Amino acid sequence: MDLGNLEIILIYTISLSILFALSIILRGKFWHRFGALVFPILLGGVIIFNLLSFPAVNQPYFNWAYQGRLQRLPSNQLIDLFKTSQTPLRADWIYPFIADYYPGRTLLIPENLLDSLELSLDQLDSQGQLAAVEVIEFNGVLEESQAEIIQEWEMAVVPTRELDSDGNITREEGDSYHFFREEEDTEAALLLLRYDDQLFFIPEDLLPAAEEDL
Amino acid sequence: MMDQVLFLFGLYLFGLYFGLLFKRQLPLALIGASGFLWGALFWVMGGVVLSIAPLPYSPVSVLILFLILGIGLGILHLRDKTWHLTRPELTGLLPFAIGFLLVLLLANQYNFSYVSSDSIEQLITARRIAAEGLSRGVIEALSLRGVYLSQLQSASAFLGADYLAAAQPAFAFTFALVFFTLSWKVISHLLSNQRLLLALTVLTSLALFSTYFILFQAFYIHNSLISAVYLFTGVSCFWLAVREGEDSWMVLGMLALLGFSLARTEAPIFALIFLLLLLSTDRIPYRTRLISVLPALFFIASWYVFLLTQMGTGTKILNPEKTLVIIAALVACGILVLLSELKWVKRFLLPYLPQIMLGILLLVLLVMAFYKPEHIKGSLYVSLLNTLRYGRWGLTWLVFSQLLLLVSILGPRLPGERFFFFGIPTFLCLLLAMVYFRNPYRIGWYDSANRMLTHILPIVVLYVLMKAAQGHSGSALPGTRDEKKGSSQLHSFPSGHPDHHIDESGE
Numbered sequence: 001m002d003l004g005n006l007e008i009i010l011i012y013t014i015s016l017s018i019l020f021a022l023s024i025i026l027r028g029k030f031w032h033r034f035g036a037l038v039f040p041i042l043l044g045g046v047i048i049f050n051l052l053s054f055p056a057v058n059q060p061y062f063n064w065a066y067q068g069r070l071q072r073l074p075s076n077q078l079i080d081l082f083k084t085s086q087t088p089l090r091a092d093w094i095y096p097f098i099a100d101y102y103p104g105r106t107l108l109i110p111e112n113l114l115d116s117l118e119l120s121l122d123q124l125d126s127q128g129q130l131a132a133v134e135v136i137e138f139n140g141v142l143e144e145s146q147a148e149i150i151q152e153w154e155m156a157v158v159p160t161r162e163l164d165s166d167g168n169i170t171r172e173e174g175d176s177y178h179f180f181r182e183e184e185d186t187e188a189a190l191l192l193l194r195y196d197d198q199l200f201f202i203p204e205d206l207l208p209a210a211e212e213d214l
Numbered sequence: 215m216m217d218q219v220l221f222l223f224g225l226y227l228f229g230l231y232f233g234l235l236f237k238r239q240l241p242l243a244l245i246g247a248s249g250f251l252w253g254a255l256f257w258v259m260g261g262v263v264l265s266i267a268p269l270p271y272s273p274v275s276v277l278i279l280f281l282i283l284g285i286g287l288g289i290l291h292l293r294d295k296t297w298h299l300t301r302p303e304l305t306g307l308l309p310f311a312i313g314f315l316l317v318l319l320l321a322n323q324y325n326f327s328y329v330s331s332d333s334i335e336q337l338i339t340a341r342r343i344a345a346e347g348l349s350r351g352v353i354e355a356l357s358l359r360g361v362y363l364s365q366l367q368s369a370s371a372f373l374g375a376d377y378l379a380a381a382q383p384a385f386a387f388t389f390a391l392v393f394f395t396l397s398w399k400v401i402s403h404l405l406s407n408q409r410l411l412l413a414l415t416v417l418t419s420l421a422l423f424s425t426y427f428i429l430f431q432a433f434y435i436h437n438s439l440i441s442a443v444y445l446f447t448g449v450s451c452f453w454l455a456v457r458e459g460e461d462s463w464m465v466l467g468m469l470a471l472l473g474f475s476l477a478r479t480e481a482p483i484f485a486l487i488f489l490l491l492l493l494s495t496d497r498i499p500y501r502t503r504l505i506s507v508l509p510a511l512f513f514i515a516s517w518y519v520f521l522l523t524q525m526g527t528g529t530k531i532l533n534p535e536k537t538l539v540i541i542a543a544l545v546a547c548g549i550l551v552l553l554s555e556l557k558w559v560k561r562f563l564l565p566y567l568p569q570i571m572l573g574i575l576l577l578v579l580l581v582m583a584f585y586k587p588e589h590i591k592g593s594l595y596v597s598l599l600n601t602l603r604y605g606r607w608g609l610t611w612l613v614f615s616q617l618l619l620l621v622s623i624l625g626p627r628l629p630g631e632r633f634f635f636f637g638i639p640t641f642l643c644l645l646l647a648m649v650y651f652r653n654p655y656r657i658g659w660y661d662s663a664n665r666m667l668t669h670i671l672p673i674v675v676l677y678v679l680m681k682a683a684q685g686h687s688g689s690a691l692p693g694t695r696d697e698k699k700g701s702s703q704l705h706s707f708p709s710g711h712p713d714h715h716i717d718e719s720g721e
Binding site: 005008009012015016019020023024031032034035036039040042043044045046047049050051053054057058061062063065066068069070071072073075076077078081082084085087088089090093095096099100126127129169 | 322324325326327328329330331334335337338341342345346349375376377379405410413414417418420421424425426429430433434598599602603606608609610612613616617619620623624625626658659660678679682683684685686687688
């Protein structure tokens with residue numbers, strides 16, 4: 001039974017009126033029975049309803065930006081928290097991932113990516129906890145065949161959404177950020193590469209190995 | 215993985231160490247239940263103090279701060295001879311400690327955390343606090359969403375964890391225990407039938423904590439549940455301080471109100487409602503008022519002065535003008551506390567404070583509704599729909615809002631009722647008035663007003679519970695002459711409005 005807003009308010013008003021009427025008619029007796037009988041029964045009803053309705057309520061919410069429901073996360077990592085929550089992300093929420101995956105590293109940003117980049121160089125440096133951010137003369141835009149090779153590598157992918165003129169998140173898909181996960185600690189600088197709306201953080205020492213393919 | 219469990223358990227033990235100072239005056243169960251509240255609050259306050267000082271916010275500096283605090287508390291324990299735990303005390307506290315540790319382990323192993331955009335901002339701010347201290351960017355973020363959650367979560371950076379997954383469940387578990395123990399304590403003043411007392415307290419606790427939105431917030435990384443547990447603790451402790459005349463309740467109450475005030479930027483204004491209601495009772499000795507209230511007000515005001523000096527143009531939630539209003543309100547309250555022993559203040563101002571507060575707020579709301587009728591009307595309608603349908607409250611608000619109206623208008627009178635009779639509507643009016651300065655409230659669980667209803671719901675539930683208990687026992691309050699006459703004297707209760715004419719002692 002799906003009730004409308006007005007029906008709910010009507011039911012609310014009627015039940016409230018009944019309670020008021022009973023308390024006025026029964027006077028003193030009402031309050032004695034209220035504490036020992038009416039209130040515990042009402043509480044029992046609330047508890048049973050809340051427990052029975054739990055599975056129905058614990059579903060993705062109708063608002064696309066606030067899906068909010070309880071479900072177990074695969075791990076305690078930030079990326080699983082963000083992904084499982086299904087909360088649309090802004091580009092400037094990417095910095096913690098850079099700090100997690102590449103702390104103290106140097107990031108090389110090709111000059112021709114600067115205009116389209118939604119990340120701030122200062123915040124990359126501070127929030128990304130990088131050792132340095134350097135702009136280099138290099139073509140950072142990948143060809144389709146090159147991107148296909150890189151996409152085969154094991155990466156953590158964080159998608160973001162476009163913002164409107166007021167800075168609010170929209171439904172439009174924005175850039176997605178691909179973080180190459182290294183198995184061994186390395187000090188190699190990172191190179192930022194772009195293909196379409198995908199940005200790749202690739203360790204520089206990985207590129208010579210894949211140079212022939214790229 | 216285990217680091218955060220040990221860290222959070224360490225905070226619990228530190229809070230317990232603090233709480234044991236009051237073991238002779240307060241129930242041991244409450245001390246065992248509330249340990250995490252005080253430990254986490256000390257961590258947050260320590261971080262704030264270090265940042266304002268300004269000293270580096272690092273594991274070493276926080277450790278030194280906790281050592282100093284620990285030594286100070288140790289001296290107090292030695293002075294009051296509270297350092298020694300007897301076997302019954304130990305066996306009384308152990309279940310709480312083991313239960314808390316178990317919850318931490320389970321929450322760490324079975325992680326059900328959820329984040330919305332607000333939560334993500336707070337987690338990012340937490341990392342920035344650990345990396346940058348209170349830089350300009352961090353101050354801007356804190357002036358949007360309050361310092362408490364970010365400051366606590368910043369510890370994750372020191373522990374090498376991405377975030378404190380077990381912190382929110384720890385607060386929820388603490389909340390459930392504190393709600394039960396404080397409700398029990400409060401109701402035991404109104405009801406002598408032990409079986410009914412147990413049944414009502416258990417059922418009320420279950421009704422509150424089976425509510426989907428409360429369960430959801432046990433894993434939703436946000437400040438609403440944290441605010442709720444501190445506000446509930448504060449108000450309950452104030453009621454008990456008035457009822458029992460025990461200063462220890464005031465200390466815990468003020469600390470709880472401090473925790474509430476640090477959780478959200480606009481929270482100090484809400485906290486002042488209940489502080490002024492406390493002052494209006496004129497039941498707390500002047501010396502106790504000065505010792506407990508003024509340091510807390512000073513701490514909160516110092517934090518806002520610090521924000522004011524660092525925030526620049528501020529944010530949409532907190533700009534310099536709004537910050538000045540909060541500081542002015544805190545200072546005015548401090549002055550009122552100082553002057554509260556003057557005869558004319560005691561006679562002509564304090565008794566009427568609740569009515570003055572509520573009256574002014576209603577007037578302000580009317581003016582606001584005149585200037586922005588659609589804004590206010592729309593927000594009121596949306597909030598109503600959220601409580602009844604879209605806010606994920608199940609039947610809880612639907613039932614308790616009706617009972618609230620019923621018991622507050624026609625129910626039996628209570629001692630110290632002003633905390634609830636005036637506190638709840640003033641809180642709700644202020645919540646509605648706030649919308650004048652921001653975007654209208656929205657349909658959905660994520661709406662700010664809907665989340666802030668979490669703060670007041672436990673107080674509403676307690677109020678209805680108190681009325682039910684009082685209604686059953688009639689005018690017979692434990693420890694009074696009427697008690698012996700039993701509940702047959704029910705008719706002696708005049709129905710109607712509680713006000714300042716009620717004898718606060720209930721006798």
